[in-house]
Amino acid sequence: xxxxxxxxxxxxxxxxxxxxxxxxxxxxxxxxxxxxxxxxxxxxxxxxxxxxxxxxxxxxxxxxxxxxxxxxxxxxxxxxxxxxxxxxxxxxxxxxxxxxxxxxxxxxxxxxxxxxxxxxxxxxxxxxxxxxxxxxxxxxxxxxxxxxxxxxxxxxxxxxxxxxxxxxxxxxxxxxxxxxxxxxxxxxxxxxxxxxxxxxxxxxxxxxxxxxxxxxxxxxxxxxxxxxxxxxxxxxxxxxxxxxxxxxxxxxxxxxxxxxxxxxxxxxxxxxxxxxxxxxxxxxxxxxxxxxxxxxxxxxxxxxxxxxxxxxxxxxxxxxxxxxxxxxxxxxxxxxxxxxxxxxxxxxxxxxxxxxxxxxxxxxxxxxxxxxxxxxxxxxxxxxxxxxxxxxxxxxxxxxxxxxxxxxxxxxxxxxxxxxxxxxxxxxxxxxxxxxxxxxxxxxxxxxxxxxxxxxxxxxxxxxxxxxxxxxxxxxxxxxxxxxxxxxxxxxxxxxxxxxxxxxxxxxxxxxxxxxxxxxxxxxxxxxxxxxxxxxxxxxxxxxxxxxxxxxxxxxxxxxxxxxxxxxxxxxxxxxxxxxxxxxxxxxxxxxxxxxxx
Amino acid sequence: xxxxxxxxxxxxxxxxxxxxxxxxxxxxxxxxxxxxxxxxxxxxxxxxxxxxxxxxxxxxxxxxxxxxxxxxxxxxxxxxxxxxxxxxxxxxxxxxxxxxxxxxx
Numbered sequence: 001x002x003x004x005x006x007x008x009x010x011x012x013x014x015x016x017x018x019x020x021x022x023x024x025x026x027x028x029x030x031x032x033x034x035x036x037x038x039x040x041x042x043x044x045x046x047x048x049x050x051x052x053x054x055x056x057x058x059x060x061x062x063x064x065x066x067x068x069x070x071x072x073x074x075x076x077x078x079x080x081x082x083x084x085x086x087x088x089x090x091x092x093x094x095x096x097x098x099x100x101x102x103x104x105x106x107x108x109x110x111x112x113x114x115x116x117x118x119x120x121x122x123x124x125x126x127x128x129x130x131x132x133x134x135x136x137x138x139x140x141x142x143x144x145x146x147x148x149x150x151x152x153x154x155x156x157x158x159x160x161x162x163x164x165x166x167x168x169x170x171x172x173x174x175x176x177x178x179x180x181x182x183x184x185x186x187x188x189x190x191x192x193x194x195x196x197x198x199x200x201x202x203x204x205x206x207x208x209x210x211x212x213x214x215x216x217x218x219x220x221x222x223x224x225x226x227x228x229x230x231x232x233x234x235x236x237x238x239x240x241x242x243x244x245x246x247x248x249x250x251x252x253x254x255x256x257x258x259x260x261x262x263x264x265x266x267x268x269x270x271x272x273x274x275x276x277x278x279x280x281x282x283x284x285x286x287x288x289x290x291x292x293x294x295x296x297x298x299x300x301x302x303x304x305x306x307x308x309x310x311x312x313x314x315x316x317x318x319x320x321x322x323x324x325x326x327x328x329x330x331x332x333x334x335x336x337x338x339x340x341x342x343x344x345x346x347x348x349x350x351x352x353x354x355x356x357x358x359x360x361x362x363x364x365x366x367x368x369x370x371x372x373x374x375x376x377x378x379x380x381x382x383x384x385x386x387x388x389x390x391x392x393x394x395x396x397x398x399x400x401x402x403x404x405x406x407x408x409x410x411x412x413x414x415x416x417x418x419x420x421x422x423x424x425x426x427x428x429x430x431x432x433x434x435x436x437x438x439x440x441x442x443x444x445x446x447x448x449x450x451x452x453x454x455x456x457x458x459x460x461x462x463x464x465x466x467x468x469x470x471x472x473x474x475x476x477x478x479x480x481x482x483x484x485x486x487x488x489x490x491x492x493x494x495x496x497x498x499x500x501x502x503x504x505x506x507x508x509x510x511x512x513x514x515x516x517x518x519x520x521x522x523x524x525x526x527x528x529x530x531x532x533x534x535x536x537x538x539x540x541x542x543x544x545x546x547x548x549x550x551x552x553x554x555x556x557x558x559x560x561x562x563x564x565x566x567x568x569x570x571x572x573x574x575x576x577x578x579x580x581x582x583x584x585x586x587x588x589x590x591x592x593x594x595x596x597x598x
Numbered sequence: 599x600x601x602x603x604x605x606x607x608x609x610x611x612x613x614x615x616x617x618x619x620x621x622x623x624x625x626x627x628x629x630x631x632x633x634x635x636x637x638x639x640x641x642x643x644x645x646x647x648x649x650x651x652x653x654x655x656x657x658x659x660x661x662x663x664x665x666x667x668x669x670x671x672x673x674x675x676x677x678x679x680x681x682x683x684x685x686x687x688x689x690x691x692x693x694x695x696x697x698x699x700x701x702x703x
Contacts, residue, residue, distance in 0.1 A: 577695070577699070578695040578698065579620070579621050579622065579695060583621045586617050586620075
């Protein structure tokens with residue numbers, strides 16, 4: 001039965017692609033059915049340790065690659081998140097994409113994504129992880145570029161793919177190095193041999209981390225995620241908020257479990273934590289000055305991913321995975337809520353063109369409010385419990401306790417920019433015709449929102465988290481507001497919330513302008529202006545030289561010229577001259593006789 | 599009496615003349631005749647060997663029999679060849695090989 005988890009979405013994708021291209025309704029229903037079935041199977045498998053006999057795929061000498069499924073609490077819990085969010089997003093998409101001309105293609109890609117993501121979650125070895133890692137990259141590319149007629153969407157898809165390739169290159173090297181160090185790629189048998197130097201091991205782990213930097217959009221490869229918002233909003237909710245971008249965190253934690261967290265207890269873990277912390281801080285700063293509702297959420301995703309990566313680097317992977325778990329629900333909720341808003345406002349995405357939507361769309365508004373409270377970690381919501389664990393972990397780390405203050409600053413900035421978003425878009429008065437005409441969305445769209453809102457409220461409590469979360473460590477006290485960490489975090493939330501309300505409530509336009517944050521620290525401009533311009537162009541010139549002279553001139557053109565030369569030579573022989581033929585024939589006979597007789 | 603050597607010499611000369619004619623002449627009829635000359639050279643060789651390789655005063659009849667076959671086949675070949683030449687002349691109004699070069703590469 002575990003194989004069905006992989007096969008069902010693949011079958012759905014294949015059937016949609018091969019037979020149902022013209023029949024969008026059946027295609028969408030098939031995709032929804034497949035994800036519903038996989039969700040049911042994941043629930044059945046939850047928490048059970050199943051051993052599934054692996055298939056031998058390739059054997060070269062002593063080196064074997066298996067296709068195997070690893071089912072443990074981590075994998076099955078993650079499957080529930082993936083298929084659960086997936087199911088709700090599929091249902092939401094039925095309404096959101098109802099009028100899209102390429103609905104069948106959209107659902108095909110969604111099914112392909114579900115297949116690839118399942119592969120990453122259940123992979124039993126690194127080769128499989130890498131394959132499905134690339135497959136999610138492909139489906140993400142296809143879905144970001146769903147509206148490929150728009151140049152910005154096509155560019156964003158390309159950017160996402162290429163940026164990920166940069167990270168994946170390091171990932172590949174890291175996998176090979178780990179194979180060299182441990183002699184195996186199976187998660188089950190991996191352990192650090194005695195006497196390996198910290199430098200080599202740390203370098204291997206950092207190379208593997210490169211993959212996570214790309215996929216989970218950490219600095220400096222974070223640039224693709226905000227642009228990926230060009231894709232349809234349900235895609236942003238599923239892939240670019242809840243599941244795929246969390247794959248990096250999942251993979252790192254899986255590695256930490258199988259190789260032992262001691263292996264990370266050196267400069268590798270520290271680097272990972274610092275990268276995560278810096279990403280969390282910078283993304284939060286950038287989020288404060290964005291105007292596009294989806295971009296704000298994208299930067300907030302970046303910053304939360306930074307938290308998770310930081311937790312993994314601080315050897316508190318359980319806290320990171322717990323945050324991944326709660327974040328998946330409320331961030332999917334926020335994205336789907338923004339999707340409903342965008343749908344209602346005739347594809348208006350600028351928050352300064354909205355306003356007063358809470359009155360116009362009460363269900364969307366209130367579920368969005370719940371997601372907002374969970375994201376800023378108001379005590380009692382899901383986000384509070386998981387963020388608390390990460391802050392504790394940062395505070396208790398011996399070398400990097402300064403990261404706690406970075407995390408606390410992020411905890412202060414998060415309520416600030418989210419309050420800005422909520423106050424501007426949902427409160428106040430309508431600022432444009434689009435917002436004026438907005439009305440509540442249909443049940444296919446608000447039902448997923450309601451379910452996600454419930455989960456966003458309660459997913460952090462132990463009775464849910466112990467069963468569903470991929471990894472969870474029950475804290476000693478659920479609510480205790482003594483000690484530095486809880487007080488800092490609550491104060492940060494309050495200050496951020498109040499500051500956001502004071503600055504932004506009832507404002508017509510942005511009273512604060514920080515060009516540096518708005519221009520995303522000019523990192524994108526730097527990449528465009530320097531890296532793309534000089535590096536890529538220089539590289540393109542080299543490739544062009546190779547293509548033009550070596551491939552085209554020497555190999556392809558050369559073989560053509562050789563054939564042509566021989567042809568010209570032999571054409572002379574066919575002179576059409578009868579006597580010539582007879583003469584050649586006579587000479588030939590004489591030669592044959594000469595060689596046989598003498 | 600002429601020795602086997604003389605016969606073979608004459609036969610070789612005939613063959614060389616025939617081959618030269620085939621290679622050098624441009625008129626198909628003449629080439630055809632030279633071809634026949636080469637066949638005759640071969641026949642002469644066969645007859646000469648038959649005469650000199652005989653046993654008990656009798657020639658080796660196998661060689662002479664082969665000659666008759668060659669003559670018969672040559673007659674058939676000539677008839678086919680002449681027919682082709684006639685057809686060729688009707689089609690092209692020429693029997694000059696220099697003009698027959700439509701297969702030239």
